[in-house]
Amino acid sequence: MPRLRQAVIAVGDLDRSVELLRSGLGLNEPFADPAVGYFGLENAVFAIGDTFLELVSPTRDGTAAGRLLERRGGDCGYMAMLQVDDAAAARSRAERLGIREVFDVEFDDIAEAHLHPADIGGAIVSVSEPRPPESWRWGGPGWPDRSAPGTVRGLTVGVADPATVGERWREVAGGPIPVEFVEEPAEPGIIEVKLDLDGRHLTLDPSDLARIGG
Secondary structure (H helix, E strand, C coil), X not given: CCEEEEEEEECCCHHHHHHHHHHHHCCCCCECCHHHHHHCEEEEEEEECCEEEEEEEECCCCCHHHHHHHHHCCCEEEEEEEECCCHHHHHHHHHHCCCCEEEEEEECCEEEEEECHHHHCCCEXXXXXXXXXXXXXXXXXXXXXXXXXXXXXXXXXXXXXXXXXXXXXXXHHCCCCCEEEEECCCCCEEEEEEEEECCEEEEECCCCCCCEEC
């Protein structure tokens, strides 16, 4: 069954945002992945249980994340990474729906493709097949030792046509996913990240990381 494995937020000031999450949520030391430099980004990946919350910030002009930050006028939801049983099958389903890919990669321990947000709707969506399923390359070496108790339990995504976009995400993923779709015709995107942290049910507003709702 598909599951939400990682939520990604684009931020203008990475150091400030990392400090907000560590102080506000009690998260542990994040992993900085040098490989995201390929996209003109720097990042911080927090492990929460066996799920992940990632912050990305542009380091050069012309990045997709930088353009999104400019359009939104500040920090915002960026990407949903869905773990699937078979990435090749998910990619085939996306292709049948006319959804373009913007990136793909395959290593011994993961196969993954990123889907165009204009086609799937709401955000960039990654379909990821980690091998073995309990592993997660993007968490960095030794991520279980840095993990805070809890889970990234879901997202809220605002789009113009929630029913259509929700069905598209589920069809590509191959089953139900913990993502709620609500009507937001003006600015589609991830508007909430839902967390369980050591028994606390919290919502995180990507546009204002200092505002954490219970």
